Amino acid sequence: SAVISQKPSRDICQRGTSLTIQCQVDSQVTMMFWYRQQPGQSLTLIATANQGSEATYESGFVIDKFPISRPNLTFSTLTVSNMSPEDSSIYLCSVEVQGRRNGYTFGSGTRLTVV
Amino acid sequence: LAKTTQPISMDSYEGQEVNITCSHNNIATNDYITWYQQFPSQGPRFIIQGYKTKVTNEVASLFIPADRKSSTLSLPRVSLSDTAVYYCLVGGNNNNDMRFGAGTRLTVKP
Numbered sequence: 001s002a003v004i005s006q007k008p009s010r011d012i013c014q015r016g017t018s019l020t021i022q023c024q025v026d027s028q029v030t031m032m033f034w035y036r037q038q039p040g041q042s043l044t045l046i047a048t049a050n051q052g053s054e055a056t057y058e059s060g061f062v063i064d065k066f067p068i069s070r071p072n073l074t075f076s077t078l079t080v081s082n083m084s085p086e087d088s089s090i091y092l093c094s095v096e097v098q099g100r101r102n103g104y105t106f107g108s109g110t111r112l113t114v115v
Numbered sequence: 116l117a118k119t120t121q122p123i124s125m126d127s128y129e130g131q132e133v134n135i136t137c138s139h140n141n142i143a144t145n146d147y148i149t150w151y152q153q154f155p156s157q158g159p160r161f162i163i164q165g166y167k168t169k170v171t172n173e174v175a176s177l178f179i180p181a182d183r184k185s186s187t188l189s190l191p192r193v194s195l196s197d198t199a200v201y202y203c204l205v206g207g208n209n210n211n212d213m214r215f216g217a218g219t220r221l222t223v224k225p
């Protein structure tokens with residue numbers, strides 16, 4: 001399976017600022033996904049990022065707030081813009097490797113605290 | 116979109132077999148059933164996937180009845196390290212299978 005490096009692992013940010021989270025995969029993948037997980041809760045899909053096209057956002061998430069880049073088949077970034085304390089959460093990236101029959105691989109996440 | 120329903124939590128003891136059932140009444144014909152395990156401060160980890168009948172790997176077994184409206188993840192002889200949240204996902208060739216339900220928090224006691 002793929003190995004995902006997600007950076008930073010954690011950060012504490014001031015409200016009103018932005019944070020860019022990086023997701024690096026050790027192999028080329030077509031689809032990458034970004035999730036948010038609040039403490040003690042399940043994962044919520046933010047968007048799907050395919051190389052060469054604009055990201056597809058889920059209901060409740062907009063590009064202005066969570067811009068995503070996907071410059072190549074091994075890398076993606078998620079920016080959390082104009083942060084507020086409500087954005088405090090864990091953000092995870094995920095990739096599909098070798099077809100859906102083998103499931104998806106997740107990064108270890110970025111724990112974001114907005115103060 | 117096939118919605119899944121799982122028990123919120125389960126308790127077990129070391130060495131016991133644990134069965135976690137997931138209901139997915141409106142599963143579509145091309146949907147697969149996938150289970151993930153998540154430990155604190157880690158991303159979910161793929162456990163097993165199936166379409167019908169029974170699937171077994173080195174970690175778990177997955178039982179799917181003929182109507183496919185439910186599935187049961189079976190963990191043989193659990194240990195303390197199996198304490199985690201287990202998620203059941205249902206989906207096919209689109210992003211539906213990437214939407215997580217509430218999950219089941221399994222606590223294994225000594």
